[in-house]
Amino acid sequence: MKNWKSLLLFASFLVTSFAWSQEMNVKGTVYDTTGTKPVQNALAMAVRMRDSLLLGFTRSDKNGEFELKGFPADTFALTIDHPNFDEKVYYILGHAENKEIVIPSIVMQTEMQDIEEVVIYAYKDPIYYKGDTLVYVADSFATHEGAVVEDLLKKLPGLSVDKDGKITSQGEQISKVLVDGDEFFGSDATIATKNLGADGIAEVQVYEKENEDGIGGSDEKIKVLDLKLKDEAKKGYFGRITGASDFALTPIGSTNEIGTNPFYEGELLLNKFNGSQKISIFALGTNTPRSNFGWGDMKEKL
Numbered sequence: 001m002k003n004w005k006s007l008l009l010f011a012s013f014l015v016t017s018f019a020w021s022q023e024m025n026v027k028g029t030v031y032d033t034t035g036t037k038p039v040q041n042a043l044a045m046a047v048r049m050r051d052s053l054l055l056g057f058t059r060s061d062k063n064g065e066f067e068l069k070g071f072p073a074d075t076f077a078l079t080i081d082h083p084n085f086d087e088k089v090y091y092i093l094g095h096a097e098n099k100e101i102v103i104p105s106i107v108m109q110t111e112m113q114d115i116e117e118v119v120i121y122a123y124k125d126p127i128y129y130k131g132d133t134l135v136y137v138a139d140s141f142a143t144h145e146g147a148v149v150e151d152l153l154k155k156l157p158g159l160s161v162d163k164d165g166k167i168t169s170q171g172e173q174i175s176k177v178l179v180d181g182d183e184f185f186g187s188d189a190t191i192a193t194k195n196l197g198a199d200g201i202a203e204v205q206v207y208e209k210e211n212e213d214g215i216g217g218s219d220e221k222i223k224v225l226d227l228k229l230k231d232e233a234k235k236g237y238f239g240r241i242t243g244a245s246d247f248a249l250t251p252i253g254s255t256n257e258i259g260t261n262p263f264y265e266g267e268l269l270l271n272k273f274n275g276s277q278k279i280s281i282f283a284l285g286t287n288t289p290r291s292n293f294g295w296g297d298m299k300e301k302l
Contacts, residue, residue, distance in 0.1 A: 024094050026068040028103035030060045030080060035107045038064025042082040042108070049075045049091070073099045086111045127157065134158075134169075136204040143198045149227060150190075152198040159206075165190035167225060169206045175222035180229055192227065200233030 030042040044066040045057040055071035068078075073094040078101075081087040085108035092101055126140030141155040153159050153167060160168050167174040167189065177189035179196070205226040 022073045022096055022099065024055075024069065024071055024073050024076075024099050024101070026078060026092070026101040026103075028066055028080070028106050030064040030066070030082070030106045030108065032108060033085070033110055035105065038062070039082055039085070039108060040064065042066070042080055042085075044068055045079045045081070046071065046076045047079065049077060080106055080108070082108060084111065085109060130205075133205050133207040136206075138198070138201040138204060147198040148194055149196045149198055149201060150193040152201060153193060153204070153225075156204060159204075161193070165193060167193070169223055169225070172223050174206075174225045175211075176224045178224060178226040180234075181226060189225075196227065197233075200230055201227055202230040203228040 024046075026044075026046065028044065030039040030044075031037060032039055038060070040060055040062050042060040042064070043057060044060065046055040046068055047053065048055055055074070055076055056068050058066050058068055060066040073096060075091070075093050078090040078092055079087055080089075088106060088108060090103065092098075094101075126137050128135055136156050136159075138152060141152060143151050143155060150161055150165065153161050158170050162168075167177070174189070176183070177192050179192055205228060207224055207226070208221045209224050211220055211222045
């Protein structure tokens with residue numbers, strides 16, 4: 001009986017020694033962001049990965065040193081935390097052959113802080129190149145109140161507009177005028193330049209493109225002017241209404257009775273923009289030869 005009790009005591013000792021040998025022992029030293037000054041009272045915490053169980057925790061001493069021990073070897077996350085710094089996390093695969101962990105230098109990072117919205121106002125050149133495209137920033141060139149695009153174009157260096165509304169850039173004729181990359185009222189460029197408000201333009205871009213439509217002859221490339229609208233001009237309505245009338249005396253000797261002969265002109269241009277959708281309505285009433293719409297050049301645009 002005595003031998004049996006001695007054997008049981010020896011077996012218990014072996015089991016205890018084996019279990020003790022499987023416990024983790026983690027040591028480390030915590031420093032500030034310079035890596036030279038020890039950090040006191042930093043929290044060192046071990047959390048088991050498979051079930052988020054807290055295995056143990058402690059705090060660093062005045063020398064920045066800490067020691068965590070007495071928990072079973074397992075895969076766990078070692079988190080170092082301090083209110084003055086951003087936390088640091090190590091993932092450790094603990095097992096019988098990897099139960100002694102020493103991290104000699106744990107350098108903490110400055111704590112990240114949320115800040116309020118920051119608005120940055122940056123200077124932008126009034127004229128610059130974006131690849132092969134010449135860009136004019138429209139608001140950099142002052143125009144009078146109620147000015148149309150044609151008035152703006154006359155202010156831009158290198159561009160010129162003649163009395164018929166034809167545009168040239170660096171001496172080369174502009175063959176096509178686009179609004180946000182699309183044609184406006186067909187091929188008559190003056191419909192855009194004489195009726196769109198200058199205050200709705202963000203940029204004026206000038207570039208070359210392939211002459212797919214055979215415009216102006218056999219040239220392989222043509223010069224294009226693209227009017228980029230401001231966001232607020234892409235949604236809403238704008239346009240203009242004009243009208244005039246006059247009276248002329250009936251010439252003496254005419255078969256008509258003496259009196260007056262009225263002349264009148266009236267035109268309406270209404271544009272609706274909604275994102276990439278552009279809808280335009282125009283009307284003209286006159287008993288004079290005048291017309292600004294270029295009826296022969298217009299074509300339906302969807």
